[in-house]
Amino acid sequence: MQVTETLSEGLKRELKVVIPAKDMEAQMNVRLADAKDKVRINGFRPGKVPLAHLKKTYGKSIMAELVNEIVRERPTQILSDRGEKSATQPSISMTEDEAEADKILSAQADFEFNIAYEVIPPIELKPTSGIKVTREVVEVSEDEVNEQILKIAESARSYETKKGKAAEGDRVTMNYLGKVDGEAFDGGAAEDAELVIGSNRFIPGFEDQLVGVKAGDEKVITVTFPTEYPAANLAGKEATFDITVKDVAAAAELEINDDLASKLGLESADKLKEIVRSQIEGQYGSVTRQKVKRQILDQLDELYKFDSPQGLVDAEFENIWRQINTDLAQSGKTFADEDTTEEEARAEYTKLAERRVRLGLVLSEIGEKAGVEVTEEEMQRALYAQLQQFPGQQKEILDFFRNTPGASASLRAPIFEEKVIDKLLSEVDVTDKTVSKEELMADDEEEGAEKPAKKAASKKKAAAKADDASEGEEAAPKKKAAPKKKAAEDSAE
CATH class of the missing domain: 3.10.50.40 (Chitinase A; domain 3)
Structure with a gap:
């Protein structure tokens, strides 16, 4: 097999792969010899079918199987030998001329095909010691717990x-x-x-x-x-x-006592307060984590500047653009209503897609170098969460993840990303700051009120919405x- 690089331009690579006809024929003969004792052909005793007759009868079909296996398996091996990783599935092309294809299947011509792909750029990891984040913490008061209990208890009033x-x-x-x-x-x-x-x-x-x-x-x-x-x-x-x-x-x-707790299915008022406090803390904790995560990603974005594979950027942009147009359609608005133009919005969301891809590659490299792994148990929990979201469709969802190539990656990616963030939080300088719930929620509420196209022009707001490259916007x-x-x-x- 001969591999020749025909294009090396930025991250783009193209390779020409040639497998001599004699090598293809040799592989075919091995398979024919293996089939010799298994096939049953009228007029011949088992195991006595001449190789030439087998080749005439089954040669082209076996060569077709070899061609399919080669284009399916060899690109991965070739890239591995070159020490490269493809950003997306490599594009494979070969002759479409029937006469040429027939010669290849008859072992009368070399088998040639081309591989086109974009490499993932090498990323040299930088120290994280200079990253500093502020973790906002809300202390949940007894009054807030009681207020929430009374809201919940309306159903029992x-x-x-x-x-x-x-x-x-x-x-x-x-x-x-x-x-x-x-x-x-x-x-x-x-x-x-x-x-x-x-x-x-x-x-x-x-x-x-x-x-x-x-x-x-x-x-x-x-x-x-x-x-x-x-x-x-x-x-x-x-x-x-x-x-x-x-x-x-x-x-x-309504009075918060054991009787109320009993109506809500709990054994005591203390247990009710404990559960409600935990829920409130969990809600605030989720916002706190997202804000800390944004700070980390913003600083990583400043640390790492490199060109991202265009194929990944284009795919990410299409995801964003589809959501933006869906939001506008549902609200009955246009880009003009949001004080922007489609051209300006495209430019800003292209930058957003580039940021998402670049940060995704950085997090992937950090996690890989640190040996971060997603366990089978974590994948099962993520799958179970998906099933719970769509009651009555469990079979269809299971079939989708079983039969769709790459589907499991959609479960793995957000888990992997959060585990990498956990690792970074153990390394960076974190300062806790006690704030009110209004202060904690202020930025998120402001961002939630922004219109998608209008505020795309704000780098800070756009970046905030890109902070979760795997999970996307809600x-x-x-x-x-x-x-x-x-x-x-x-x-x-």
Whole structure:
């Protein structure tokens, strides 16, 4: 086998591989000899089929198998021998001329093919001792724990029938019938429907008009459905609801005690507080880690400057661009609405893609040199988490990961990345700083309010959104469509 480099331009490489016809024929003869005792051909005793007859009958099919095996396996070996790593799957090309292909399969011509790829650039790791980060820590107060418990406990709150008029916080039990232009509409009626005034479960204006009603009252409520309401036949329309009040009940006081804990399925108030405190700390801890991670990645971005494989950058850009256009389409906006142009946005998100790829390569090199590994148990946990997100689709998801090349990498990559970040946190200079929850969340809330295209021009904001190269951005929460039987309820329930 002869390998000749035909292109070396930046990170791009092209190789010409030639395997002499005699070598291909020799490999074919070995396989024919192995098949000699196994094939059954009429007119010949087992094991007595002449090699020439076998070659005539099976030669081309065996050569075709050899060609497929060579183009599938040899590129990896060739790159390994050259001490190179391909950034993406190498591109293989060979003759498409049928006459030439026939000569190759007949062992009358050398087998030639070309390999085109981009190499992963060599990365010389730099000391991490100069990296300094501030880890913001929030101390969870007893008041915050109690406040969160009371929010959770709303589902366990009891109500007692009261005399008199309904007020904010009271529960109204009623029958209602919704009409548009005097005609009842599907999903606009219910009996014995319960609604807590102030819960904002129904469309704007509905609950406010229940203040002051009493059991036995009949009333007509007039409201206007939001323009973005999921049901197109109701969106933006004025509607009336004929209301018959069945009961008005006042909310009982919530007290954090063992009885409340029992209603929530726990053995004691102390255990309830312990769990809620842990949940709050976990939420703050997640934000803290992301902010620390951003600081590390920002400083790595300053330390490492090199050209990234264009194929990886293009693929990353397409992922980002697809999400940006999806977000704009869902919000009904354009690039002009976000004070930018498509050209400017493309330029900024190309820089973002380059950063993501470069940092991904750096983290990969750091992890590889440090011997960071993802265990089978960690992969199984990640797969289980995927299955939990899509109940009822477990079989399809399992088949996808079993049968899709590279699919498991989507599970491995974020785990590997977080383990590398853990390693870096053990090496860099970390200073803890106690802050309020408002200070901790301020930057994230500001970034969450930014529009994707408009703020692409801000390097700091764009970089912050690139901090997790494996997991990507989280989509903004979407409003759910209201069930038909509760068309009067706001779809943002």
